[in-house]
Amino acid sequence: MSPLAVVLADTHIPRRARTLPEGMVEYLERADLILHAGDLIGPSVLEELSAYDTPVRAVRGNVDEPGIDLPETLQLDFGGARIAMIHDSGRKEGRRKRLGKRFPGARVVIFGHSHIPFLEDESGLLLLNPGSPTDKRRQPEHTFALLHAEVGDVRAEILTL
Secondary structure (H helix, E strand, C coil): CCCEEEEECCCCECCCCCCCCHHHHHHHHHCCEEEECCCCECCHHHHHHHCCCCCEEECCCCCCCCCCCCCCEEEEEECCEEEEEECCCCCCCCHHHHHHHHCCCCCEEECCCCCCCEEEEECCEEEEECCCCCCCCCCCCCEEEEEEEECCEEEEEEEEC
16 A cells, blocks of 8 residues: 555644534544644644654644744655655745745645635645634535655645545
């Protein structure tokens, strides 16, 4: 089975929910990596994710508590592909060019902030916003994403809860 990463953002726990939705559990249990693109709010979501005995990597969001020690950006290798993560990707206009320049060599850039799920794979750069599993705002459904490592590349999908 190919490596699997669960990607989430904007959980806003405990303000928007007390815990992550039950619908995520089966994916978290089989994940090889968990990535959170910020706005966790407090440490409880990191504690909840760490209980799955899977590596958890996260970046700081704009409303995270000061006591949470997370980097603003993160880069790592997953299944042979370079993954970059940042909370706020900036304006929609020019996003691909801006993120490509900020993270040269990245195959995937994961971001959050808007709570709007977004998946676009063009010109060798996959842009992914998983939406939010707990705070859908004006979106029709709660969402999160999966990142599948395939032979020398990655594929993403957004799932609804």
